[in-house]
Amino acid sequence: MSIGHTLLGLLESGPRHGYDLKRTFDETFGHDKPLHYGQVYSTMSRLLKNGLVEVDGIEAGGGPERKRYAITDAGITDVQRWLATPEKPEPYLQSTLYTKVVLALLTDRDAAELLDAQRSEHLRLMRALTERKRKGDLADQLICDHALFHLEADLRWLELTAARLDKLAAEVRPS
Amino acid sequence: MTLLDDRPTRTAPAPTRPGLGGRLRDLGLGIRFAVSGGREGWIRALLTAVGVGLGVALLLGAASVPTFQQERDARGDARQLGVGTDDRLKPGDRTMLAVDASSEYRDVTIGGYLLRPEGAHPPLPPGVDKLPGPGEMVVSPALDQLLHSAEGKLLKERYDYRTVGTIHDSGLDNPFDLYLYVGSDSIKDGTDTSRIDHFGMNYPKEPMDPVLIVLIVLACIVLLVPVAIFIATAVRFGGERRDKRLAALRLVGADVPMTRRMAAGETLFGTLVGLVLGVVFFLAGRQLLGVVEIWRLSAFPSDFVPVPALAVLILVAVPLASVAVTVFALRSVVIEPLGVVRSGRVRGRRLWWRLPVPVVGVALLLASGPGDTLGTRGVVQISAGIAFTLIGLVLVLPWVVEATVRRLRGGPVPWQLAVRRLQLSTDGGSRAVAGITIAVAGGIALQMFTVGINDDFNKKTGQDPSRAQLGASAGFASGELAERMVTEFGATKGVRSVIGTVDSWASRTGAKPDADGILASVSVSVGSCSTLRELAKVDSCRDGDVFRVEGAENAGVDDELKIAPPGAKLDVGDPAVRWTVPADTRTVHSRRDPGGHYFGGLLVTPGALDVRELGNASTSAQVQVDQSVPDVLEYVRNTGFAINPGMHMYVYQTTQRDSEYASIRSGLFTAAALTMTLIAASMLVSQIEQLRDRRRLLSILVAYGTRRSTLAWSVLWQTAIPVVLGMAVAVTGGLGLGWLMLRMVDKPVTDWFLFLPLAGVGGATIAAVTLLSLPPLYRMMRPEGLRTE
Amino acid sequence: MSSTPTPAGSLLTATGLHKAYGPTPALDGASFSVHPGEVVAVMGPSGSGKSTLLHCLAGIVTPDSGTITYDGRDLAGMSDAERSALRRGEFGFVFQFGQLVPELTCVENVALPLRLNGVKRKEAERRATAWLQKLEVDGLADKRPGEMSGGQGQRVAVARSLVTNPRVLFADEPTGALDSLNGERVMELLTEAARGANAAVVLVTHEARVAAYSDREVVVRDGRSRDMEYTR
Structure with a gap:
């Protein structure tokens, strides 16, 4: 995730102070990993240097943290471009799990066993995510859903792989 | 290119x-x-x-x-007797004497003749290869079977002849026809005997x-x-x-x-x-x-x-x-x-074009009066009226079903399921029911009509079965026969009493026919004192007495007595016997006889008139039996047949129904019942088809713990609601139509409840469709239905 | 493969279930147990015997051998009428599709189990309406199943399964015919309502996201069950 683009996007709705930016970010996106204030500061100074934001004003009696930032026209264009550019698709291959399944079959172990254990583990996390989703707001739900779908995809891929490899193994070594 | x-x-x-x-x-x-x-x-x-x-x-x-x-x-x-076109055939090489040998046995009628060839080349009845000789008979297969069964034991005593052949199909009415030809060498030419020279008779066909x-x-x-x-x-x-x-x-x-x-x-x-x-x-x-x-x-x-x-x-x-x-x-x-x-069917069914059809039908029927049935135009009008009315009922029915079902609400679960189902689509139900409706409505109308007309045939006979149950008559005069009948019937098992008379008529000696060619005459019946007491209120009676009997049902009969005052000279019978009414003849009052009639005329004891000399007279007996004796009527009939095969025997009943109309009625009922069976079959198929389409739903309802009876009742209601509505329309329409039709022939409605048997068949239809749907329903209620996908 | 625990306080317990349809065994020694207020997911590949297990547990199908104990009573020994009465009174059911009577309105569909139990129509429909409200479909009360979406229909079905306050709710792929959003909402409403009523839920599903609404999962494979909590 690009923190710079995210902060720029938050500024689009109106000028904000640095601490304000951090708090909003944390509330909206940062459940797993809150932002350090230093990160905000360094990001903002980089954006300032690139002319994507400008200082809108400084609160009386404040230090550098008390700066109020506003997005520039160039900044708006930049956010627009970022949003319009698709993310590079990642071949989301679970190399560890794959290795495990193949190893299990090669060593005559039951892939189903491994699958069940992994499913159980996955479900444990998915239950927690579901629980959080139920209690949380929309942002929570969206984020948890993403994680849930990914975890489910993992499981389905794993099940399919196990089934295929099972067949493959049977073909290779008919007993 | x-x-x-x-x-x-x-x-x-x-x-x-x-x-x-x-x-x-x-x-x-x-x-x-x-x-x-x-x-x-x-x-x-x-x-x-x-x-x-x-x-x-x-x-x-x-x-x-x-x-x-x-x-x-x-x-x-x-197979009619061919008596020829001449008044009287002369005995010849090709002639034969025939006497009706038909009789009744329990609830069946046996037809046939006794035959006595008079020459070497007598005619053969149809379906018979060779005439039976004296003491022999040819019988139809059905009669043969009856005679050889336990049920025909008493009949076998009556037709106690040797079977020498069977009558082929060409000589029979239907496969169950009971018919026979008996060979005889004893029958003589007489009133009950026909002389024939061929079989077959062409009746001119009357217009329908x-x-x-x-x-x-x-x-x-x-x-x-x-x-x-x-x-x-x-x-x-x-x-x-x-x-x-x-x-x-x-x-x-x-x-x-x-x-x-x-x-x-x-x-x-x-x-x-x-x-x-x-x-x-x-x-x-x-x-x-x-x-x-x-x-x-x-x-x-x-x-x-x-x-x-x-x-x-x-x-x-x-x-x-x-x-x-x-x-x-x-x-x-x-x-x-x-x-x-x-x-x-998103929009409701419209009534505006359906209703006029039966209305036109009823109007056509109302417009035709009692006389119209005779003309062609009337027949067309009435037939059209009937057709419009009946088809109109079929058109109105779906509307009635829909309108009624739409208004139904609430009720227990099975009722609710059925009603809601019908509300969604009444199509299938009312279509099948329309068939029932027309069959029932028409059936009811037909029955009312035939019963109404039947009044002509269904008259009270006025006979008194508590006094006599059988009458027997032979077409010739024989005091001896009358006596034989009295003694032999009297000796028959189960007979309580018998009266027997020789019946003839008399006119004044030397009288001439009046201007209309009618010769004034009076009835003369000869019988024993015990018989006479049954016919008139006679105090004392000895052989040789004669009574003048007044008070017959027909007032003209009393007038006839005027020609026979005591001392009058009369010619009795034809050829006539001269006879004088004794001077001490008493006048007595008539009494209702066992046949339900009041005798009027002269009652004579055998000592006063020798019946052997009477010509053109008949002999009859009335037999009173003990009905608690099983098959008593058959014993009497057997006796009668033994006395004289040509004797006509009849059973008195309080009412006498015309058998043809009875068969029309039973035919109608059969047809209506058959139609309903057919419709029931199609309802059943639709029902089962519907159940099959809902197999999964049924399984789920079972999973919910729905009782079988709940669903069975719902199936019942689903059939019953349209059928009951259909029957209501049918009964109303049928009674109305029947009334209209009777009105045209100027007859009152004799029985408003004729629809009950047909309504019963309707009820049976509901029950049958429901019952027969139950096994498939129960089969589909098995949990396997949940596994279909 | 599995030990056969009968944990104390379990509401519905099955051990060593065998069931064959013709020559093919659907269950081959499966075991199961669920506590009041617990949601148990039954998972496994298609054809593994998940649904047969549910049918046996619910007393819809009698197993060829094995015992099923519900609330101290032997389910396998009951007559068909007794099991029907049990299903009417103490169990609730949600299936994948086709469970609503098409000619009845929603409120009548929901009221149906109550009415089968002899509750008067007015009262049954009042309670049905309350449940439709809980499942956020009270606006559909007078609509017929054909006039609503799959998600709405499934909510009505959930309302119907819960209207009798069942002690065990059986759900066989309840979200199978729904999209993610509707499926999720239905699962949320279903589990919330069941937990609120302290009802046990037996949830047959092949989707992990749906199983994530459960407290624990039982895996069925080749007719044998594997209880992931107790075997650990």
Whole structure:
């Protein structure tokens, strides 16, 4: 995730102070990993240097943290471009799990066993995510859903792989 | 022009206008689907085929009725005694004497003659190879069977002759005809005896009674419309599933007309198989009529041949009609590529065009008065009125069902399920019920009408069965016979008392006929004192007494006594015997005799008049029996037959019903019941089909712990609601129609409750459909239904 | 493969279930147990015997052998009428599709189990309406199943399964015919309502996201069950 683009996007709705930016970010996106204030500061100074934001004003009696930032026209264009550019698709291959399944079959172990254990583990996390989703707001739900779908995809891929490899193994070594 | 043209031309995906070939191809494709549709397809085709087959068989049967009637009449005529055109045949080489040997046995009638050839070349009755000699008889197969059964033991005593042959079919009315010819060397020429020189008599055919024509029109509508409705229902069996299949064809590019033609093709296949089945059913059915007697109805299979023109009409019209019905039914269904939309019946049924039809019918009937039945115009008007009324009932019924069902609310769960189901679609239910309605309404009207007319035939006879139950009469005078009857009947088991008289008449000696050619005469009956006491209020009686009896039911009879005051000289009988009324003759009052009559005239004891000299007189007896003795009537009949085979014997009943009308009524009832059975069968098929479509839902309801009885009741209500509504419409319509028809012949309604038996059949229909749906219902309620997907 | 624990306080317990349809065994020694207020997911590949297990547990199908104990009573020994009464009174059911009676309105569909139990129509429909409200479909009360979406229909079905306050709710792929959003909402409403009523839920599903609404899962494979909590 690009923190710079995210902060720029938050500024689009109106000028904000640095601490304000951090708090909003944390509330909206940062459940797993809150932002350090230093990160905000360094990001903002980089954006300032690139002319994507400008200082809108400084609160009386404040230090550098008390700066109020506003997005520039160039900044708006930049956010627009970022949003319009698709993310590079990642071949989301679970190399560890794959290795495990193949190893299990090669060593005559039951892939189903491994699958069940992994499913159980996955479900444990998915239950927690579901629980959080139920209690949380929309942002929570969206984020948890993403994680849930990914975890489910993992499981389905794993099940399919196990089934295929099972067949493959049977073909290779008919007993 | 170039090589490029050799490429296969691509047809544009634009709608192609199908030629005749294309249409036929679609039809053929539909037939292919029906044939290759797997088990499901076959079941559907088979259901349609069986349904159409039953309908066609019935139609063929109806088309055979004229032939049947004709053949039977012809054989009936052929075995009439041929007495010749001359007044009296002279005895000759080809003549034969015949005496009616018919008699009744329990509830059957045996027909036949005693025959005595007078020369070497007597005529042979039809169906008989060789005349039976004296003491021998030829019998019909059915009679032969009866005589050899335990049931015929007493009859065997009556017809105590040696069987030397059987009567072939050509001499019989139907396979269950009880008939015989007995050879005799003792019968003599006389009043009860006919001299014949051939068999066969041609009665001039009378023009049909207009009333009968009206009856036949009504009967045709009552029987054929339900059959048509049944066929229309049968060709729709499995229609919903077929529509789904056609939707799948739409998905791969079939257009709407193509799907219609394919549907028509499928139906056509079922119908054609149905025609074949129909012919088979018909042939099997007529074979059955030859071996089984149903409600006294039976016929030789060979009599049941459809009138060719009608047969061709049936075989052509049924397939065409079935295709038309299919295409018409599809008009309210839109088969889309992704499913079937039933567009029809979103708006309620309209009454405005339905109601006028029965109203016109009733108006036509109201407009025709009592005399109109006689003219052709009247017959047409009445028949049209009946047709409009009955068909109108069928049209109004769906509206009634829909309007009523829409208003039903609440109730227990089974009722709620049934009502809601009917609210969503009353189509199937009311269509089948319409058939029942017309059958029942017509049946009721017909019955009321025949019973009303029957009043002419159904009169009270006034006989008093508590005093005598049997009468016997012979067409010749014999005091000896009268005595024999009294003694022999008297000695018969179960007989309480017997009276016997020789009956003749007398006129004043030398009297001349009056201007009208009528000779004033008085009845003379000769009998013993105990007999006379039964006929008149006689205080004292000795042999040799004579009584003048007044007070007969006919006032004119008392006048006749004026010619026979004491001392009058009379000519008795023909040829006449001179006789003088004794001077001490007393006048007494008549008394109701066992036959229900009041005698008027002269009662004479044998000592006062020698009956042996009387000519042209008859001898009769009235027998009083103890009805607690089983088969007492048969003992008396046996005695009577033994005394004289030609003796006419009759049983007194309080009412005497005309047997022909009775058979019309039982025929009507049979037909109506048969029609309802047919309709019930189609309701059953639809019901089971519906259940099959809801297999999954039923399983889920079972999972919910629904009791079987709950669903069974819902099935019952689903059948019962439309049937009960249909019966209500039918009973109302039928009673109304019957009343209108009786009004035309100026007869009162004698019995408003005639509909009860038919209503009972309706109830039985509901019960049968429900009961027969239960096994499949229970089977489908098994949890396996949850595993279908 | 599995030990057969009968944990104390379990409401519905099955051990060593065998069931064959013809020559094919659907269950081959499966075991199961669920506590009041617990949601147990039954998972496994298709054809593994998940649904048969549910049918046996619910007393719809009698197993060829094995014992099923509900609330101290032996389910396998009961007559068909007794099991029907149990299903009417103490169990609730949600299936994948086709469970609503098409000609009845929603409120009548929901009221149906109550009415089968002899509750008067007015009262049954009042309670049905309350449940429709809880499942946020009270606006559909007078609509017929054909007039609503799959998600709405499934909510009505959930309302119907809960209207009798069942002690065990059996759900066989309840979200199978729904999209993610509707499926989720239905699962949320279903589990919330069941937990609120302290009802046990037996949830047959092959989707992990749906199983994530459970407290624990039982895996069925080749007719044998594997209880992931207790075997650990």
